[in-house]
Amino acid sequence: xxxxxxxxxxxxxxxxxxxxxxxxxxxxxxxxxxxxxxxxxxxxxxxxxxxxxxxxxxxxxxxxxxxxxxxxxxxxxxxxxxxxxxxxxxxxxxxxxxxxxxxxxxxxxxxxxxxxxxxxxxxxxxxxxxxxxxxxxxxxxxxxxxxxxxxxxx
Amino acid sequence: xxxxxxxxxxxxxxxxxxxxxxxxxxxxxxxxxxxxxxxxxxxxxxxxxxxxxxxxxxxxxxxxxxxxxxxxxxxxxxxxxxxxxxxxxxxxxxxxxxxxxxxxxxxxxxxxxxxxxxxxxxxxxxxxxxxxxxxxxxxxxxxxxxxxxxxxxx
DNA sequence: CAAGCTATGTCAGAATACTGACATGAGTCA
DNA sequence: TGACTCATGTCAGTATTCTGACATAGCTTG
Numbered sequence: 001x002x003x004x005x006x007x008x009x010x011x012x013x014x015x016x017x018x019x020x021x022x023x024x025x026x027x028x029x030x031x032x033x034x035x036x037x038x039x040x041x042x043x044x045x046x047x048x049x050x051x052x053x054x055x056x057x058x059x060x061x062x063x064x065x066x067x068x069x070x071x072x073x074x075x076x077x078x079x080x081x082x083x084x085x086x087x088x089x090x091x092x093x094x095x096x097x098x099x100x101x102x103x104x105x106x107x108x109x110x111x112x113x114x115x116x117x118x119x120x121x122x123x124x125x126x127x128x129x130x131x132x133x134x135x136x137x138x139x140x141x142x143x144x145x146x147x148x149x150x151x152x153x154x
Numbered sequence: 155x156x157x158x159x160x161x162x163x164x165x166x167x168x169x170x171x172x173x174x175x176x177x178x179x180x181x182x183x184x185x186x187x188x189x190x191x192x193x194x195x196x197x198x199x200x201x202x203x204x205x206x207x208x209x210x211x212x213x214x215x216x217x218x219x220x221x222x223x224x225x226x227x228x229x230x231x232x233x234x235x236x237x238x239x240x241x242x243x244x245x246x247x248x249x250x251x252x253x254x255x256x257x258x259x260x261x262x263x264x265x266x267x268x269x270x271x272x273x274x275x276x277x278x279x280x281x282x283x284x285x286x287x288x289x290x291x292x293x294x295x296x297x298x299x300x301x302x303x304x305x306x307x308x
Numbered sequence: 309c310a311a312g313c314t315a316t317g318t319c320a321g322a323a324t325a326c327t328g329a330c331a332t333g334a335g336t337c338a
Numbered sequence: 339t340g341a342c343t344c345a346t347g348t349c350a351g352t353a354t355t356c357t358g359a360c361a362t363a364g365c366t367t368g
Contacts, residue, residue, distance in 0.1 A: 010203060010268055010271055010272055010275065011207070012203065012204065012207055012219075014291075015275065016275065016278070016279060016287060016290060016291060016294070017181055017185075017271070017274070017275045017278065019291060019294045019295065019298075020174075020177060020178055020181055020294065021178060021181070021182075021221060022221065022294075022298055023174060023178075023294045023297050023298050023301075024174055024175060024177075024178035025221040026297070026298050026301040026302060027171055027174055027175070027297075027301060028175075029301075030301045031171075041354090043354085043355095049166065050166070053165060053166060058316075058317090059316075059317065059318095060315075060316055060317080065166070067175060067176065067179040068354095068355070068356090069355075069356060069357085070316075070317075070318090071317090071318080071319090071355080071356070071357085071358095072354080072355050072356070074317065074318065074319095075354085075355085076354095078318095092316090092317090092363085094363090094364085095315080095316070095362095095363050095364060096315080096316045096317060096362065096363055096364090097315085097316060097317085097363095098316090098317075117171075120171075120301075121169065121170065121171045123300055123301065124170070124171065124297045124300050124301050125170060125297070125300070126300050127296050127299075127300055128293060128296055128297075132289075132293055132296075133170060135286075135289055135293070136170060136290070136293045137168075137170060137173060139282060139286055139289070139290045139293075140170070140173045140174065140176075140177045141173065142281050142282055142286075143177050143180070143181075143278045143279070143282075144173075144176055144177050144180050145281075146277055146278050146279070146280050146281055147177075147180040147181060147183075147184045147274075147277065147278050148180060195324090197324085197325090212346075212347090213346075213347065213348090214345070214346055214347080222325070222326090223325070223326060223327085224345095224346075224347075224348090225325080225326070225327085225328095225347090225348080225349090226324080226325050226326070228347065228348065228349095229324090229325085229348095232348095246333080246346090246347090248333090248334085249332095249333055249334060249345080249346070250331095250332060250333055250334090250345080250346045250347060251333095251345085251346060251347085252346090252347075
């Protein structure tokens with residue numbers, strides 16, 4: 001049922017951009033599936049994982065790391081703080097940035113989620129050799145770099 | 155702001171899943187940037203591009219192709235129909251599925267958007283050889299396949 | 309010092325996408 | 339035929355994320 005080529009369109013069957021979106025969508029769906037039983041969303045997990053690996057990140061830094069706006073991250077952080085997963089000082093030690101840290105409860109919650117997500121990533125990479133994986137890493141890095149540079153010709 | 159030198163255990167920096175999300179996020183942002191002047195969102199564009207290449211797709215089929223729920227696509231289609239970009243028959247020729255088609259207006263609108271998106275994709279792929287691109291294609295396909303297969307043995 | 313610029317945290321409203329639910333049409337199977 | 343299952347279109351409500359706006363802290367520059 002797919003004939004009728006339109007001139008000069010983006011061929012979805014061969015478009016790397018479309019494939020990138022499909023892969024990202026599949027990864028997100030798979031993560032949601034394993035995180036749902038743990039009562040955690042993907043963004044929740046991303047925030048906690050970031051804090052585990054880089055303690056003391058501010059709201060804005062977490063937002064950039066999770067690829068959401070700082071307003072969105074702020075709402076999430078308030079919920080996580082209310083539920084006792086993270087803590088923030090009442091006053092900023094310097095500037096306005098409030099360094100955030102995991103509580104023991106948050107760390108426990110993250111451990112199960114982190115294991116689940118790692119298993120998803122392992123499944124995603126099953127069938128790829130080490131060489132292919134490092135190739136994928138380099139290629140994705142190149143794509144990101146090319147997209148971020150606005151006027152820059154690579 | 156917390157200083158750089160985030161030296162310890164930055165597993166996110168080596169995670170292909172994280173990199174995949176970053177690349178997808180960068181692509182989406184770049185697409186939004188070029189589509190905004192045309193008054194079109196990414197989902198909007200995806201729907202029109204799908205219809206250009208596969209005329210007669212139903213609401214549910216479009217939803218799957220654009221990686222959103224059929225409810226979300228339904229809302230979008232109603233808006234596109236109201237604005238005269240697509241048409242759907244009042245009654246289903248068979249079953250309940252309503253085959254959707256672009257109007258001349260929708261086709262015109264798509265042409266500019268498609269060119270803009272094509273330039274973004276070209277920028278993304280700048281700096282990658284043909285071999286690298288076909289490698290990326292194969293690797294992404296493998297990731298998607300591995301994530302979708304639930305109990306699938308290799 | 310004063311002015312300008314940038315980054316941050318936060319509140320509020322708007323846009324977007326999702327989950328739940330219901331009715332309908334088509335195919336399957338006993 | 340009738341019951342069952344599945345896919346679809348659609349309405350309604352909820353949830354999530356975004357854009358806009360404001361005040362404040364720190365740095366830079368004249």
